[in-house]
Amino acid sequence: MGPTRANSPQPLRRDAQRNRDALLTAAADAFARKGLQAPLEHVAKEAGVAIGTLYRHFPTRLDLVQTVFEKKFEAWLAAAEEAVVAEDPWEGFCRYLEAMCELQADDQGMNDLASMRLPLSDCIQDRLTRIRELARQAMRRAQDQGTLRPDLTPEDLVFVVWSHSRITAATSNVAPRTWRRHLHLMLDAFRAERAHPLPTPALTEDELRRAMTELGSSTPCAE
Helix, strand or coil, X not given: CCCCHHHCCCCCCHHHHHHHXXXXXXXXXXXXXXXXXXXXXXXHHHHCCCHHHHHHHCCCHHHHHHHHCHHHHHHHHHHHHHHCXXXXXXXXXXXXXXXXXXXXXXCHHHHHHHHCCCCCCXXXXXXXXXXXXXXXXXXXXXXXHCCECCCCCHHHHHHHHHHHHHHHHHHCCCCCCHHHHHHHHHHHHHEHHHCCCCCCCCCCHHHHHHHHHHHHCCCCCCC
């Protein structure tokens, strides 16, 4: 049997839907400009509603974050899925990194989600875990092909995210496409034929976890 009327989600009243849409628009703008720590009072004010209305629609900051970034996470996951089936593994790896950076280029909140370890919902965490596993597969395919330097580790890929975050913050109002130049400089450094011995070992998985946790320690995702 299909779902009964009692089990079906009830549509919001027109004014409530208008408030919810305004909150999501204001939150997306605030998170993009200020990161995930953007004041929710400011979000409510920009949406033209009281803070209590915000919390009726989104009981926690995490609920709001998950809804605002849902489409970007879907796009990020799709880019990772395409990378692991690309006919040319090197091109698939490059396109994945470019798509990831594109999603973050104008969005500090997305940078926060990609570069920090935060107290996230199971839904967001599961997607991040899946995306990272697919990125590892794309990296291994390019290494097996012989085009990607063999000493690159999954932990090294986070350097792309961290550096990208600072570059976009510095240049977004001056030369917003600069991040592409930096990414392609890094991709050249990732090529197997460019490889030289590195002076320092890669971060371990535990060291990366600790570094990302420390970066995220001041971000109030659970309020």
